Amino acid sequence: MSTEQHRFVVLLVEDEPADAHLVRAAISENHILADLRIAVDGREALEYLRRQGPRFADAPRPNLILLDLNMPRMDGREFLAAIKQEPHLRDIPVVILTTSEVERDVLASYHLGAAGYITKPVDVLQFMAAIRDLGDYWFDLVRLPHQK
């Protein structure tokens, strides 16, 4: 599919290739017209958003960020805190997508400005359904900033 048909850019911040693959499959399965970009940790995601380095010089601004919490180098909490402090990035909604079920993580995520906290279902069909419902909300129902 060419990028012209993509209506949304989604930045997935996820260090596990298998999990990233599953998100990509779920987006495709649910016919969500999103151009999925992947950063492997918080630091790379910040480089992406700030367009640092030749790799990210033309990186398109995401309409939505899906964020894992537990990653090496810079974890999801630090990344979330960092972008919510940047005036030109803070309007991008960030949804947590994680295996952590710890209440402390839920509370901290909302406190830092997350726009949702999804515990990754282990079952693949349930995972597909979760991405469908996420898509129905963010790409069908709500209006996002800087939306074409």
Place this chain on the structure above:
Amino acid sequence: MSERRNLRVLIVEDEPGDERLMRLALRQGGFAVDLDTVSDGHSAQRFLRREGEQFAHAPRPDLILLDLKMPGQNGLEFLAAVKQDERLRDIPVVVITTSTLGADVLAAYQHGAAGYVQKPTDINEFVAAIEKLGQYWFNLVRLPENPG
């Protein structure tokens, strides 16, 4: 799974007709939620801070649905105040409004909104919109635990 109490939603909305419609849509969507309604930002802040006799026993909401255009304190001012309050900022606030201005969309996200929904004028579309919103916030995502 342990038995869960109903989720609590605070509707900040000055139009009684819109408030009734929202109640109807939530019921029709089969969502087990308890609703409280206040008609402007100042009352909403007093509700959240349990100020005055009227709000002395006001329950803490799990989610806030916020109109933007209201007399007294408008929606954006209220949103900014909630997101600056350490004890309240973890409550997600979804804007539901008739405004279609790109500037309002951007300002809402910059102030920490967790979604911006344009109120459909058609009743069936309105009910469908509330169903998507409910599916995301009441069934998909995990919200912070709320002692009430």
